[in-house]
Amino acid sequence: MIALRHVTKRFGDHVALDDISLIVEPGRTHVLLGSSGSGKSTILRIILGLLRSDAGDVRIDTDGAAGPPTQQIGYVVQEGALYPHLTAARNVVLPARAAGWSAERQAERLATLATLMELEPDLLGHFPHQLSGGQQQRVSLMRALMLDPPILLLDEPLGALDPITRANLQAQLVRIFGELRKTVVVVTHDVREAFVLGSVITLLSHGRIVQQGTLADLAQRPADPFVSEFLGAQAPPLAMTRDLQR
Amino acid sequence: MTRRASLRLVGGAVLVVLLAAGATRAEQATLRVGSKSFTESYILAEIVAQIIEDAGEARAERRLGLGGTGLSWGALAAGAIDIYPEYTGTIAQAILKEPTLTSLDAMRAGLDARGVIVSAPLGFANTYALAVRRDLSARLGLRAISDLARHPGLRAAFDAGFLERTDGWPGLQRHYGLRFADVRTLEHALTYPALAAGRVDVIDVFSTDGQLARLDLVLLADDGHFFPDYTAVLLARRELATQYPQTWAALERRLGGRIDNATMSRLNAFTDLEHRSFAEAAATFLGRSNAQTPRRRGGEIATLTLEHLQLVAVSLAVAIVLGLPLGILAARRRRVAQAELMGVGVIQTIPALALLSFMIPLFGIGQVPALVALSLYALLPIVRTTHAGISTLDPRLTEMTTVLGLRGWRRLAWIELPLASVTIMAGIKTAAVVTVGTATLAAFIGGGGYGTLIVTGLALNDVRTILAGAIPAAVMALGIHGAFELLDRVVVPRALRSAERAAR
Numbered sequence: 001m002i003a004l005r006h007v008t009k010r011f012g013d014h015v016a017l018d019d020i021s022l023i024v025e026p027g028r029t030h031v032l033l034g035s036s037g038s039g040k041s042t043i044l045r046i047i048l049g050l051l052r053s054d055a056g057d058v059r060i061d062t063d064g065a066a067g068p069p070t071q072q073i074g075y076v077v078q079e080g081a082l083y084p085h086l087t088a089a090r091n092v093v094l095p096a097r098a099a100g101w102s103a104e105r106q107a108e109r110l111a112t113l114a115t116l117m118e119l120e121p122d123l124l125g126h127f128p129h130q131l132s133g134g135q136q137q138r139v140s141l142m143r144a145l146m147l148d149p150p151i152l153l154l155d156e157p158l159g160a161l162d163p164i165t166r167a168n169l170q171a172q173l174v175r176i177f178g179e180l181r182k183t184v185v186v187v188t189h190d191v192r193e194a195f196v197l198g199s200v201i202t203l204l205s206h207g208r209i210v211q212q213g214t215l216a217d218l219a220q221r222p223a224d225p226f227v228s229e230f231l232g233a234q235a236p237p238l239a240m241t242r243d244l245q246r
Numbered sequence: 247m248t249r250r251a252s253l254r255l256v257g258g259a260v261l262v263v264l265l266a267a268g269a270t271r272a273e274q275a276t277l278r279v280g281s282k283s284f285t286e287s288y289i290l291a292e293i294v295a296q297i298i299e300d301a302g303e304a305r306a307e308r309r310l311g312l313g314g315t316g317l318s319w320g321a322l323a324a325g326a327i328d329i330y331p332e333y334t335g336t337i338a339q340a341i342l343k344e345p346t347l348t349s350l351d352a353m354r355a356g357l358d359a360r361g362v363i364v365s366a367p368l369g370f371a372n373t374y375a376l377a378v379r380r381d382l383s384a385r386l387g388l389r390a391i392s393d394l395a396r397h398p399g400l401r402a403a404f405d406a407g408f409l410e411r412t413d414g415w416p417g418l419q420r421h422y423g424l425r426f427a428d429v430r431t432l433e434h435a436l437t438y439p440a441l442a443a444g445r446v447d448v449i450d451v452f453s454t455d456g457q458l459a460r461l462d463l464v465l466l467a468d469d470g471h472f473f474p475d476y477t478a479v480l481l482a483r484r485e486l487a488t489q490y491p492q493t494w495a496a497l498e499r500r501l502g503g504r505i506d507n508a509t510m511s512r513l514n515a516f517t518d519l520e521h522r523s524f525a526e527a528a529a530t531f532l533g534r535s536n537a538q539t540p541r542r543r544g545g546e547i548a549t550l551t552l553e554h555l556q557l558v559a560v561s562l563a564v565a566i567v568l569g570l571p572l573g574i575l576a577a578r579r580r581r582v583a584q585a586e587l588m589g590v591g592v593i594q595t596i597p598a599l600a601l602l603s604f605m606i607p608l609f610g611i612g613q614v615p616a617l618v619a620l621s622l623y624a625l626l627p628i629v630r631t632t633h634a635g636i637s638t639l640d641p642r643l644t645e646m647t648t649v650l651g652l653r654g655w656r657r658l659a660w661i662e663l664p665l666a667s668v669t670i671m672a673g674i675k676t677a678a679v680v681t682v683g684t685a686t687l688a689a690f691i692g693g694g695g696y697g698t699l700i701v702t703g704l705a706l707n708d709v710r711t712i713l714a715g716a717i718p719a720a721v722m723a724l725g726i727h728g729a730f731e732l733l734d735r736v737v738v739p740r741a742l743r744s745a746e747r748a749a750r
Binding site for chain 1: 642643646649652739741
C-alpha cells in the first residue's frame with residue numbers, strides 16, 4: 001500500500017503539490033491523470049524518494065517484502081531511460097547485478113521476463129538505439145520488474161509511442177498488471193489510457209486533487225466543471241465509457 | 247567490458263609510473279656538469295666533463311643547456327649539479343647581488359657561505375658589448391657606446407637576460423643616457439642574423455662570440471667603463487674539491503689561465519660557424535688527436551625519442567591518475583568544482599618556462615621536476631572534460647541509477663564513466679598532444695627529450711639542429727593522437743562510438 005497524507009512540495013515560489021492525500025490499495029492500478037504541470041510526475045518522484053516533500057508524509061507498506069526501498073519499487077519513464085552503452089539484456093539485469101545476483105539467476109529471470117513481455121530473445125543483444133520505441137519500453141518495463149518489486153511506478157510509459165504500438169502495449173499492460181497483481185501507479189495525460197489501465201483515477205490540476213474515484217464517478221458525478229471539461233476535451237468514445245461502467 | 251576497459255586504463259598508467267621510477271635510479275661516483283644554454287658555456291662544460299673523465303675519480307654526467315643564470319645557479323645551489331662555468335660579473339650582480347664587488351677573493355668569501363667554491367680565472371673575459379654593422383659604424387661615425395646617444399633613431403634587439411639585468415640594458419641606458427626608437431627582445435643566437443639582415447642596428451654581444459669575426463661587425467668601446475668584468479671561472483660545490491681532490495686539481499691545472507680571449511673566440515666559431523660538436527671543440531682544446539667524435543645524431547635521436555616518450559607517458563599517466571578523481575570530485579560537489587577548476591586553470595596560465603624554473607628549488611633539475619611541471623600542465627584538460635562529461639549527462643539517466651540501486655563505484659564504473667568516456671577521452675587526447683609540445687621545454691632544466699636539440703640549435707643558431715628536434719616532436723604528437731584514436735576502441739563503449747552510429 002502507498003499512502004500520501006497532506007503532501008506539499010514547493011520549487012521556490014511555485015507550489016508543485018498542494019496538500020495531496022491519496023491511498024493506493026495493494027494489487028490495484030491507480031492512475032494519476034492531468035495535463036502537464038499538474039504535479040503528477042512530482043508525486044511519483046516523491047514516492048521514489050528522488051524528491052523530499054516539504055510537508056506531509058509518505059508511507060510505503062509492502063507487507064512481507066524486505067530489502068532496501070529500491071528493491072520494492074520498479075520505475076519506468078517516457079522513452080525508457082535505457083542506458084545507450086548497454087545492450088537490452090545488460091540494461092534489464094542492472095538492478096540484479098547491483099543486488100549481487102548470480103549470473104545464472106540473472107539469466108533465468110531475464111528469460112522469464114522476455115516471455116512475459118513477449119520480446120523476441122535475439123532483441124536482447126541489441127543496443128537501445130537499434131530498438132523501436134515500443135521495444136524500448138518493453139525492455140524498460142522488464143528492467144523495472146527485474147527484482148520483482150511489489151510496486152510499479154510508470155510515468156507516461158506510452159507517451160512517446162505511435163497510436164498502434166500504444167494500443168498494443170496498453171492491452172499488454174492490462175494483462176500483465178492482472179497477472180502479476182502489482183500495486184501500480186500510472187501517470188498519464190491521456191484520458192483513454194487512464195480508462196483502459198486504471199481502476200481508480202485521481203484527476204490533478206495545478207498541484208491539487210480535483211476528484212478521485214472510478215471512471216463512473218468522474219463521468220457521472222463530476223466534482224467540478226473542470227472534471228467534465230477535462231474528460232470532454234479528450235472525448236473518450238462513448239461506447240468505451242459505457243463498457244467500463246458495467 | 248567497460249569495467250575491464252577502465253581497469254586496463256588505470257593498470258597501464260600505474261605500470262608506466264613504476265617503469266619511470268625504476269629508470270630514474272641513483273648513480274654513484276658521478277659528477278654532474280652543468281652549463282647555460284649558449285655555445286661558450288656548452289664548450290667550457292664539455293671541456294670540464296672531459297677533464298673529469300680523464301682524472302678517473304668519477305664519471306661525468308652532462309646536464310647541459312640549463313637556460314640562464316637563474317636555472318644553472320639554482321641547480322648548483324640545490325645540489326642538482328656539481329660544477330658549471332660562470333662569470334665574475336654575473337656572480338657579483340646576479341648571484342651575490344652586490345654590484346660593487348670586484349675582487350675575486352670577496353666573491354670567494356660570499357660563495358663560501360653557500361658551500362660553493364670558485365676556480366682560478368680561466369684566462370679570458372667575456373664581457374657584454376654592443377655591436378653594429380661596419381657600414382653603419384662608418385656612416386654614422388660610431389666608435390664607442392657614447393656615440394650612440396646622438397642617434398636616438400636606431401633600432402636595438404637585446405637578449406632577454408641583457409634586457410633585464412641591472413648590469414645590462416637598464417643600467418647601460420642610464421649610464422650613457424641612451425634612447426632608441428625600438429628595443430625588442432630576441433633570443434641571443436637570433437640577434438646576429440637580425441643585425442646582418444638589417445632588421446635592427448644595435449645588438450648586445452659577448453666579446454668572445456664566434457659570430458663576430460664572420461659577420462664583420464664593429465664592437466663599440468665601453469668608453470664610460472660601465473660593463474663589469476666578466477672573467478670566466480668555474481663554480482663548484484665544495485664537496486667536489488674535498489671528495490675528488492685529483493679531479494679538482496686537474497681542473498685548476500689544465501684550465502687556470504689557459505684559455506685567452508682569442509682561443510675562446512676560436513672555439514666558439516668552431517662550433518657556431520663550422521658546425522662541429524661541443525665535444526669536438528673541447529677535444530681540440532685539450533689537444534686530442536682523435537678529436538673527431540662526430541655528432542652522433544642517429545643514436546642521439548633514438549635516445550632523445552625514448553626520453554621524450556618517457557616524459558610524455560609518465561606525466562600524462564600522472565595527470566590521468568590525478569585528473570580523473572579530481573574531475574569526478576568536481577562533478578559531485580559544485581563548491582569544490584569552482585575552486586578546483588580555478589586552481590588548475592591558474593596553473594595553466596603560468597608560462598611553461600616559469601613553471602619549470604619554480605620546480606628547481608623543490609625538485610632540482612632533470613627529469614623529475616620536468617615531469618612534475620608537465621603533469622600539472624596536462625591536468626586542466628583532463629579535469630575539465632571529466633567534470634563536464636559527468637555533470638552534463640542526461641539527468642533522467644543519472645536519476646535512474648538511484649532508482650536501480652546503483653551507488654558509489656558501481657554508478658561511476660557502470661554508468662557515468664562509460665557514458666562520459668567520449669568527452670573524457672577528448673580531454674586526454676588534448677592533454678597528450680599538448681604535452682608532446684610542452685615537453686620540448688623540459689630540456690631547459692636538463693629534462694632531456696627533443697628539446698635538447700632545440701635548445702642546442704638555438705645556442706648554435708643552427709636551424710637544422712632545431713628542426714631535428716622540432717620535426718620528430720611534431721611527428722610524435724601525430725603518432726600519439728593516432729594511438730589514442732585506437733585506444734578509443736577499447737575505452738569507449740561500442741554503441742557510443744560515432745562511427746558505429748553513423749554507419750546505421
